[in-house]
Amino acid sequence: MIGLYSMLIAATLAARTNDYLRGTKSVQNGFFIRLLIVGCFIAPLTMGQWKPALLMVGVWLAVVRPLAGILGPRVAIWLLRMGSQGPFESWVGRPPSQLRRIYRAIEGLGGVPGQDIQTAMGNAEKKSALKSAAIDYALRRPEIHAVMQRFGADRQTLQSLFGELIACGIGGMRTGHYLPEAIAQYPRPLTFLLSWNADRSKMRQLDVAMAIIGYFDRGETLPTLEKEVAGVG
Template sequence: MIYVFHAALAAMAFLVTLNGFLKGAKKAQIDAILGAMVVGLLVVGFVAFGWMMGAVALILAFVYAGISRPLAAAAAARLLSSASGSPSGRYRGLPDPVLGRISRSLGRQRSPEQALDDLLHGGSSQRIDARSDLLDYCVAKPGILEVMQSFDLDRSDLEDLYFALMAVGAGQWAGGHWVAASALAYPDSLRFVAKKMGRGQAADRDETLRAVYALVMHFERGAPLAES
């Protein structure tokens, strides 16, 4: 019985995590239903197996969700790609722990006033530190340095690209990635951004918006980045 209970709890944790990566008009309702089902399972655990096993189940629910996150992200990418009929590709996977930590700092929810302050004045000291960490992370990667050399970019150019991405809508989560950060943190996506938005490129807003959309689809669904 206990094994069935934990199998059900793990399955529900996976579904909750999966729904977090999905989109749709009914996402909030589905999330509420799944959350209620998880709470119901935990109540059953406390009643059927005692408070100690119930407490263990509560902790394990978070563990199951964490363990299933990479699988849920990949499954969501495949589902979203199939549902939309978008070009197939390979989902990149979640960012590594260092980039993930930086992205969480950069992607914390903020008010419109704070977002404007980020663009005009650089934002809070924590966000400034997070951007500095992002740039340190990028320039420490040989593949990124190679792209930077190809496009004659320096560290300040990367920061300018980050601000440019934020200004046109890349400050959003997609497939577990903070798009404005991850766009600079991988050689292929940085090459794409440099070609579309780097120095000397025409500031065509429609083209820039299409580039941001392509980045979102890439990190969310694995859609290939067309550089032409």
């Protein structure tokens, strides 16, 4: 059973780490890793050991899965940093539980091949409402409100900037955060974006998008813009 528990722990950590990675290979890996986890639960049952099987499920739910949820994104960040020059700052961390629910709901409304027009339009409306809810969550926080005030920005400013970033390729889940809406949740990337918007001669739009992706993917340090130092600090 020790070997089975070790395999279950390793597979669960691998699954949670894989959830924060991207690409077709990540999806394929996730499928096989989850099959392995299910196999760990089934193995004791094939030997008639249903009590150890139930105990294993309980330990997995109470201990292994929560710990993997904490460690998984950090392992993913470490893997994503490999081959990158940096410099790095502390990773922003996992979003709060309320935001995670919103992000998962948005991700679940992604385009599905073969959808009829009515369903696609309904999902688009739901997605828009969820994105607005994410911005609402940010604007209720005093530190975010303070950054917005310093730059004279409002919700319309954010939505306009987010539209520009989406056109540059930002969009979707990145290490547990849904971009570009996640930018509004943290003073550092929000300050960076609004600083650039105040003086666009400092960086190209595409470079801004890539810097934000690096910040959320790998914890890369965002460039400091002149306006940011003078107006926000």
